[in-house]
Amino acid sequence: MNIQSPGPERIITLADAIREGIVESFARDDSIFLFAQGVADPSSMWGTLKGIGNRFGEDRVIEMPVAENGAVGIAVGAALNGQRPIISFHRVEFALLALEQIVNNAAKSHYISNGQHKVPLVIRMVIGRGWGQGPEHSQSLEPIFSYFPGLKVVMPAFAADAKGMLIAAIEDDNPVIFIEHRFLHYSTGHVPEGYYKNPLDGPHVIRPGKDVTIVGTSHTVLEAMRAANVLADIGCSAEVIDLRVLRPLNMAPILASVRKTGGLIAIDTGFVRYGVGAELVASVAGEAFNALKAAPVRLGLPEHPTPSSRGLIPGFYPDAQLVVREVAKMLKLDDAKVRRALKKLDEQRKDLPIDVPDPYFKGPF
Amino acid sequence: MSSQTTLRNSKDVPLSTEQLVDIYRKMLRIRLIEEAIAEHYAEGEMRCPVHLSIGQEAAAVGVCEALALTDKVYSTHRCHAHYLAKGGDLKRMFAEICGKAAGCIGGRGGSMHLMDVEKGMMASIPIVASSIPVAVGSALADKRKRSGKVTVAFIGDASIEEGVFHESANFASLHKLPVVFICENNLYSVYTPLRQRQPDRPLTDVARAHGMFAMHGDGNNLEQTFKLATEAVQRARDAHGPTFLLLDTYRWREHCGPSFDNNIGYRTEDEYKQWEAQCPIRSLRSRIGGALKSDLEQSMTAKIGAEIEDARAFARSAPLPDASLASQYVYA
Numbered sequence: 001m002n003i004q005s006p007g008p009e010r011i012i013t014l015a016d017a018i019r020e021g022i023v024e025s026f027a028r029d030d031s032i033f034l035f036a037q038g039v040a041d042p043s044s045m046w047g048t049l050k051g052i053g054n055r056f057g058e059d060r061v062i063e064m065p066v067a068e069n070g071a072v073g074i075a076v077g078a079a080l081n082g083q084r085p086i087i088s089f090h091r092v093e094f095a096l097l098a099l100e101q102i103v104n105n106a107a108k109s110h111y112i113s114n115g116q117h118k119v120p121l122v123i124r125m126v127i128g129r130g131w132g133q134g135p136e137h138s139q140s141l142e143p144i145f146s147y148f149p150g151l152k153v154v155m156p157a158f159a160a161d162a163k164g165m166l167i168a169a170i171e172d173d174n175p176v177i178f179i180e181h182r183f184l185h186y187s188t189g190h191v192p193e194g195y196y197k198n199p200l201d202g203p204h205v206i207r208p209g210k211d212v213t214i215v216g217t218s219h220t221v222l223e224a225m226r227a228a229n230v231l232a233d234i235g236c237s238a239e240v241i242d243l244r245v246l247r248p249l250n251m252a253p254i255l256a257s258v259r260k261t262g263g264l265i266a267i268d269t270g271f272v273r274y275g276v277g278a279e280l281v282a283s284v285a286g287e288a289f290n291a292l293k294a295a296p297v298r299l300g301l302p303e304h305p306t307p308s309s310r311g312l313i314p315g316f317y318p319d320a321q322l323v324v325r326e327v328a329k330m331l332k333l334d335d336a337k338v339r340r341a342l343k344k345l346d347e348q349r350k351d352l353p354i355d356v357p358d359p360y361f362k363g364p365f
Numbered sequence: 366m367s368s369q370t371t372l373r374n375s376k377d378v379p380l381s382t383e384q385l386v387d388i389y390r391k392m393l394r395i396r397l398i399e400e401a402i403a404e405h406y407a408e409g410e411m412r413c414p415v416h417l418s419i420g421q422e423a424a425a426v427g428v429c430e431a432l433a434l435t436d437k438v439y440s441t442h443r444c445h446a447h448y449l450a451k452g453g454d455l456k457r458m459f460a461e462i463c464g465k466a467a468g469c470i471g472g473r474g475g476s477m478h479l480m481d482v483e484k485g486m487m488a489s490i491p492i493v494a495s496s497i498p499v500a501v502g503s504a505l506a507d508k509r510k511r512s513g514k515v516t517v518a519f520i521g522d523a524s525i526e527e528g529v530f531h532e533s534a535n536f537a538s539l540h541k542l543p544v545v546f547i548c549e550n551n552l553y554s555v556y557t558p559l560r561q562r563q564p565d566r567p568l569t570d571v572a573r574a575h576g577m578f579a580m581h582g583d584g585n586n587l588e589q590t591f592k593l594a595t596e597a598v599q600r601a602r603d604a605h606g607p608t609f610l611l612l613d614t615y616r617w618r619e620h621c622g623p624s625f626d627n628n629i630g631y632r633t634e635d636e637y638k639q640w641e642a643q644c645p646i647r648s649l650r651s652r653i654g655g656a657l658k659s660d661l662e663q664s665m666t667a668k669i670g671a672e673i674e675d676a677r678a679f680a681r682s683a684p685l686p687d688a689s690l691a692s693q694y695v696y697a
Contacts, residue, residue, distance in 0.1 A: 033509070059509065069498070074498045076499050076502055077505065078505050080488070082506060083509060085502075105495060109488070117482075117488070120697075
């Protein structure tokens with residue numbers, strides 16, 4: 001998965017990159033502390049919290065009682081009083097218990113107070129597919145949080161960006177929902193050492209192209225890149241955009257891309273209806289309608305909850321194959337060439353089961 | 366606000382007559398302000414819901430007198446008395462209720478969101494119990510900073526029905542945070558009496574189940590409220606952890622709005638009269654007795670009246686905020 005542009009020659013996992021981001025931030029500012037359930041858990045949230053408690057102490061790494069709404073409210077109160085808390089939710093579903101504080105107090109305290117209060121707060125949430133996690137442990141609920149002005153919602157796809165964006169999120173004076181796809185914790189990439197920030201400035205074009213625009217979020221960016229790679233081999237030039245920041249949404253790079261390519265395929269980790277893709281397609285249709293040469297396409301989850309069994313998963317998650325087929329339809333690509341591209345994707349995946357991110361994955365999360 | 370500082374460590378020293386007169390003036394001021402809001406509400410200048418504090422002034426003043434200016438208060442939808450007792454600016458309060466740019470938060474929140482950060486009136490949050498974890502987080506921040514400051518969360522009897530109260534109480538108790546929960550039991554959540562919402566048991570037991578120190582007092586008795594609040598605040602300041610202080614009191618007027626509502630059937634006129642007879646302001650006045658001369662009292666009342674008229678006039682003539690400001694401060 002080393003498709004991030006090369007940086008310094010050091011390859012680590014995205015989980016380790018996040019841990020480094022926390023450590024770098026902690027070392028620079030004593031007002032930063034974190035809450036999570038199971039901070040001493042040896043698995044330490046995919047390793048992202050490993051060793052941080054030992055290094056910085058209980059005062060900085062606070063074991064959170066099983067009380068999500070309370071925890072977010074407490075973090076908001078601490079943030080209003082000059083602290084910079086980080087909260088980690090191991091499953092996005094637990095954050096649903098905290099919606100009241102997220103929506104009423106985190107998102108609105110700056111606004112209601114006429115700018116007098118600030119809420120520098122990071123709420124990490126883990127979303128997405130995993131080994132049999134099923135209907136209430138693997139949802140992708142980012143559109144819920146993206147609904148509210150006052151929240152920032154970010155979804156890094158690459159290890160280096162995850163570290164830089166996390167440091168930027170911690171230093172941001174706003175509440176930032178930092179969404180991590182479970183599979184991505186195992187992905188690797190070139191990650192610079194030490195302290196650096198990647199601005200929360202919206203979509204980045206990560207692969208230039210001219211025939212079609214593919215916008216992805218988080219793990220689906222990797223699927224989009226896989227699709228673009230095999231499409232290139234059959235003479236189709238896809239531009240891939242990593243959305244990165246869902247709110248505030250900066251449409252400019254996407255509109256510019258669609259004005260160039262004339263086509264839009266949006267692929268994200270959530271449901272098709274009322275989702276991120278719906279917002280992107282609506283915005284493009286509203287603002288660049290005349291540039292579109294074909295109807296824009298949304299790819300996402302179908303209209304049912306996530307089943308646990310791998311027998312029920314085929315066809316559930318949108319992937320590179322689906323992207324290739326949709327691009328082929330949109331651009332009326334030659335059937336034989338498309339079959340060649342799809343075959344190549346098959347070969348890359350080899351016999352890897354559908355419920356694991358890479359050959360090294362051993363479960364259980 | 367001077368007495369907020371001078372009185373805070375006077376746990377065992379009875380209030381002097383001079384102090385009682387000053388406190389009486391503060392309670393009377395809140396009552397007259399609230400009555401002015403009620404009287405003028407129908408004129409249509411105050412175009413937002415108002416939850417009046419009439420009848421509950423002793424809890425607000427008794428507790429805030431036990432605090433230093435730098436201590437912090439978080440309140441609820443019924444926040445007028447807390448805001449005023451903590452020293453919140455009256456003109457900016459009227460302006461806020463009238464939706465004016467000069468309001469304490471520029472017309473963004475109205476009556477239910479009053480705040481004055483410089484006075485330690487940090488926020489009023491109108492979703493029941495929503496302010497509780499925020500207050501606990503405020504106390505956590507001050508514990509981390511070793512600032513010696515205390516946070517007070519004014520809450521109502523219904524808030525202990527909310528899950529987040531228990532989440533917050535557990536955390537505050539576990540970490541011995543410098544926070545005091547002032548539970549004003551006015552017996553009603555909107556129109557629903559306590560007996561229909563909770564089993565018959567001491568409300569203080571709920572806090573004690575979280576390992577928290579709890580006390581119970583007559584919330585209409587200023588001296589008792591002040592004494593208990595002073596003890597609770599001192600415990601917090603001395604790092605002995607949170608206290609739950611239950612204060613019995615009564616909401617005289619309707620849940621939301623300017624009127625009396627004993628005629629609509631959810632409570633009786635008799636019940637109202639029993640509580641009205643325990644008026645926190647009249648009872649303190651009778652205990653002060655002749656030490657407050659009637660001419661002094663008259664001039665005190667007149668001064669408050671003039672201040673209210675002045676603040677109302679300020680709010681009336683203040684400009685509305687420009688519509689272009691509505692999108693400001695979404696992000697810091």
